[in-house]
Amino acid sequence: KLWDATKASGMKQNKYGNIEDIVKEVCVVSPSGILWQQNNKHESAHGRVSTGTDLCSLMFGSEGNFGIITSAIMRIFPLPEVKDFESVIFPCFENGFGFVRDIAKMGSLKPASVRLLDNDQFRLGQALRNEESYMKRTMSLVIKAFLQL
Incomplete structure (x- = not known):
């Protein structure tokens, strides 16, 4: 596509x-x-x-x-050697906006992506997430049990 x-x-x-x-x-x-x-x-x-x-x-x-x-x-790019995801919580949206603006000024040191969400948007996204299927939950439990043997 x-x-x-x-x-x-x-x-x-x-x-x-x-x-x-x-x-x-x-x-x-x-x-x-x-x-x-x-x-x-x-x-x-x-x-x-x-x-x-x-x-x-x-x-x-x-x-x-x-x-x-x-x-x-x-143009294609090599896969990154490391993928790391972090979250930061700010006391207000304006502080988060200032943080994102500071990151934009970092030049080559800035991360590949940054997202700023307000609390309502975050909560809506969490509410709309698909629940894990029964089979996926079961397989996850089986794998965890097997690894503990």
């Missing part, structure tokens, strides 16, 4: 960039055929754009209005 046409950023944008930063090649077609193709040298089939409309910018975020992205080559 290609999300290029939505110009999405995603939760890990701090580390990996926006979609337009990681797409290396893309092909866009319309009912009349190939509308635009970008190669890995960031040159469009229509040549360099020094004035007027930049087709790349037009396609990213168009959500299919000008054509359908039929293929894309994306």
Whole structure:
């Protein structure tokens, strides 16, 4: 599933960039055929754009209005050596907002993603979580019992 046409950023944008930063090649077609193709040298089939409309910018975020992205080559990244998740509770939302703003200024030291939730949003998310299935709970108990042997 290609999300290029939505110009999405995603939760890990701090580390990996926006979609337009990681797409290396893309092909866009319309009912009349190939509308635009970008190669890995960031040159469009229509040549360099020094004035007027930049087709790349037009396609990213168009959500299919000008054509359908039929293929894309994306930059890939190695899996992180460590995944670590932490939570911090602040006395008020403003303190949390200040913390997130300070993290944004950290440059290369900032984490891949940061989320700030207010208490109502957090509680709603917890209430909407799927309960673990009976089979999954049972298997978890069996594995724990086996490991204690």
